[in-house]
């Protein structure tokens with residue numbers, strides 16, 4: 001971390017008077033809004049719309065050891081309230097990424113969260129070792145939603161032992177002082193057990209969530225819409241799933257920082273994640289339709305906090321887990337069992353089947 005220059009938030013810091021700083025493990029960020037991996041490449045494309053250094057951080061597209069052209073096309077399909085993608089981790093490979101992309105981010109003064117992806121535990125260790133001593137590196141996000149080529153292509157993130165093996169290898173190779181976040185998949189029966197395995201293996205925090213596996217069939221061609229058949233579902237459709245994951249993990253691991261994401265379009269969407277327990281949020285799919293979305297979300301989030309009487313962003317983190325404050329209105333007691341306008345009754349988070 002010694003080489004990282006943390007720039008102040010700058011001109012567009014919204015709502016003076018609100019402290020928007022947030023801490024993710026050992027690093028303090030000027031604000032809690034980041035991009036999401038794979039939705040803004042390494043930030044260059046967004047820089048024509050706003051100064052990328054104004055965001056809390058830029059999470060880069062998951063990078064692998066070798067260059068990859070990704071899956072065959074078509075590899076995007078629209079769905080109600082979301083999209084399905086099977087890009088297949090297209091990218092230039094780690095060496096070109098370090099020379100071109102990470103150095104550009106560092107030069108711009110942005111805080112880079114480098115996402116890495118591999119097919120074996122050894123790939124992840126080698127990728128991490130290459131990040132040592134790189135200026136601008138604020139954090140490492142480990143995308144474990146990749147097929148494990150040494151185990152029948154089973155996705156690392158769906159197995160606690162495989163997830164832990166990756167995180168342990170990354171932690172051993174990681175530069176001192178650079179937090180390692182494990183990015184989890186929602187496509188599991190019990191996300192808490194995967195989160196616990198990652199934290200047990202040394203993860204400094206968790207990114208929640210990656211896309212959900214989905215499929216679209218084209219009713220004209222009568223075949224799957226994506227060449228890769230299945231793809232990752234993202235966008236507003238997945239937000240309640242993502243908020244539920246953040247909630248469950250925050251409840252089980254109250255001290256572990258969480259970077260929350262999944263369908264965030266507005267500041268109020270972001271606030272939902274924060275109240276569920278996210279220490280920061282990533283804005284993904286929305287960026288394709290609105291490239292200024294991350295700075296807009298930051299501004300809207302700050303206003304929403306101010307409107308609700310907060311002076312510090314961090315005071316809102318996980319607040320939905322606390323018992324509600326009940327304001328009893330003055331005057332005679334209302335008759336009947338209906339809650340008064342100011343009275344919030346506790347509700348169970350379990351779904352009613």
Ligand SMILES: Cc1cc2nc3c(=O)[nH]c(=O)nc-3n(C[C@H](O)[C@H](O)[C@H](O)COP(=O)(O)O)c2cc1C
Nearest residue numbers: 036037038062085143209210234235262263284285
């Ligand atoms: C086109 C596309 C590419 C993505 N690529 C990656 C990736 O390389 N690594 C990763 O960890 N997540 C990747 N994701 C997942 C996002 O980072 C994010 O976790 C997910 O889309 C949920 O957030 P959203 O609904 O705001 O997009 C990708 C998502 C999309 C839509």
